[in-house]
Amino acid sequence: MSSTSSPLHLAVALDGTGWHPASWREPVARPRELFSARYWADLVAEAERGLLDFVTIEDGLGPQSSHFLDPDDRTDQVRGRLDAVLVASRVAPLTRHIGLVPTAVVTHTEPFHLSKAIATLDYVSGGRAGLRVQITARPTEAAHFGRRTIPRITAYDDPATQDLVTDLFDEAADWVEAVRRLWDSWEDDAEIRDVATGRFIDRDKLHHIDFEGRHFSVKGPSITPRPPQGQPPVTALAHDTVPYRLVARATDVGYVTPRDGDHARAIVAEVRAEQERAGRAAEPLHLFADLVVFLDDDPAEAAARRDRLDTLAGEEYRSDARVFTGSPAQLADLLQELRATGLTGFRLRPAVAGHDLPAITRGLVPELQRRGAFRTAYEADTLRGLLGLTRPANRYAAPAHA
């Protein structure tokens, strides 16, 4: 898994017109089309042209904001977004190879609904669905649902905050467990269509999941048969020990945000240790570094573009992830260097979708291909296949007799 000679994996994170808050003001940005299917279909087609493993699609249960916890009253940035699962499903029939990984906010949604939604995305895409799980600690988003109140975080290092965050991530782990059990609640060969006996299914191959957690219980089985991939890959972004534990326990791909090589090594070691603690040491778990990218052939041009956007935004752009400014060749150098720390891939966040996504697919990808570090054709039909993950056995199926 940590062999540095194996090719790296590449994903892009799609969010509105791009990750820089002033990205919508670039001439290429198409901000008036943000809520149309055509806009998203074009972005995903561009990512597929670059043979990328998958795209993630950001989502949220409240408006975007420049504040961590509250909506702002700004009118100079993109506000509003479409449901990510539906965007992914809308573009699925228009694409052939690329993985589609929408975001689900697990704090206020039902595992039963999302389990069948992602299974269905897997059917409509022929095995290319994934899922990114995300928690929300925003009291304002809890108020959109009214089912629970979430206490307001005042200081990040205070024990009450730690308890709240731990609780939300534990709930997320339960949520993923319930979803995964639902995906396995039908064995692959449960549909038998036995005309002689009149039985459509072999009901012994359908299973109640009987999930009981602290916050919810789910009986099962799913209403949707086991998806083509068996288990669509589950992914999560993590910045600290508690979310690293979720990544280690429950996901197939974790996105992390190293500042440099040493930081990356430390993160990889910590997640791998958590993975061992969770009894999953033998299971494949990808660790991708997230990077925001401003890419131009002339590095000075990329820097100038970033300055120009910062000026329009009225402040310097900061991100949880490292911000890279430079040429595709320089980025390829950095990715190869970081790759050596034990990371298996990268999720790039285009600063301006209309500019930096084509720079990835038409600049970075050919550069990596020249170096023998990235695929030159899609070599698998499913997202699991692209990620080198085998189709997992069903946890409820009786082991085959020798």
Place this chain on the structure above:
Amino acid sequence: MSKPRKQIHLAAHFPGVNNTTVWSDPKAGSHIEFDSFAHFARTAERAKFDFLFLAEGLRLREQGGRIYDLDVVGRPDTFTILAALAAVTERLGLTGTINSTFNEPYEVARQFASLDHLSDGRAAWNVVTSWDAFTGENFRRGGFLPQDERYSRAKEFLATAGELFDSWRGDEIVADQSTGTFLTDARAGAFVHEGPQFDIRGRFNVPRSPQGRPVIFQAGDSDEGREFAASTADAIFSRHATLDAGRAFYRDVKSRLAAYGRRSDQLLILPAASFVLGDTDAEAEEIAKDVRRRQVSGATALKHLEFVWNRDLSGYDPDGPLPDIDPDPGEHHIARGRAQVRMYRDPLATAREWRELAQAHNWSIRDLVIETGNRQNFVGSPETVARTIDEYVQADAADGFILVPHITPSGLDGFADHVVPLLQERGVFRTEYEGTTLRDHLGLAHPDDSAAERAAS
């Protein structure tokens, strides 16, 4: 002067999860693979239908404590499949059943507004309710609602979703790149709803969609259900597809509209209807008889009787007489997750009536279930079926029909190829889509236009 001929509305229901679907037919395909849905939707669009309709289920049905295995089992997620179908069709409306009991308004409103954007204005919502603790076991909100709270939650759910849809006027996004103004209104999407079922506030994060809000369908048949539809729905999905029952239902529901300040053309009545086509009427009758026998096997007939008897009847011979024991009058425990169970409110009376019928006609259990069950609504040659459908609509038994074929996914092909052209020749069905949105197809005003109309009057 003769009355102008009413234009017929037609829609297609993707079948499944009921014994209507003859899955054993050699022509029957997948009810899960996307190709099946794409084929079905493209056929409906080729035929210029108003919309495709998808039902929903949130728990697999059980009988005698075990998962029911005789019908099609399993289906995809409604929203997800409709979004994918928006990619392979251009005009066809996309209608999905979404339960108001095991969802939350903020999430459902986001999904419908998103679907409406992603389909350029073709989304519709069939609002249903559930009171079923059995289904609730799959959800974190769990529990269930007492019968009398079903409609109050559904009404408040719909009203709340409407407030969310209306929280954006539709002109806030200017995205002016030169001045840097994305939104003209910092408070776009702000909402507050305080009520007995929902107490929520904040900002809705999907801008106003092409139709303003999805077209609203309602499917209940009780007095409360009819009133709910008359007060708020754009269309009602009814079960009354015979001429007399259809006319009675039509008169009743349309007469309720005035009380809500609505005109009779603001609520369409669209019964579900099955059909069987043949080259001749006689051939179609033969096929229809065969389909009914394949829909009701001996095992299916016994299971159907259990809905009434509320007892395990597996020891009975489906080709023999009806059970001579009486139904168990206690709480229904044998069949769960079944809508049909509610059809028999007085099991003792139903059993008595069925025994009398069976004796009088010398029917076996299976004969009885076939004969008393739903017969196909339209059976005959394409000419007969086209003429009958037209007669029903002109006689105000319906405004159109939601057709449920018995074969997935090719069961609509013959109707599209042979019946639709005859309806077009009669001048009662469109030959091309005239508009782009589902509201256009159904002749319904955009909510903003009707608000303007009300303000002007």
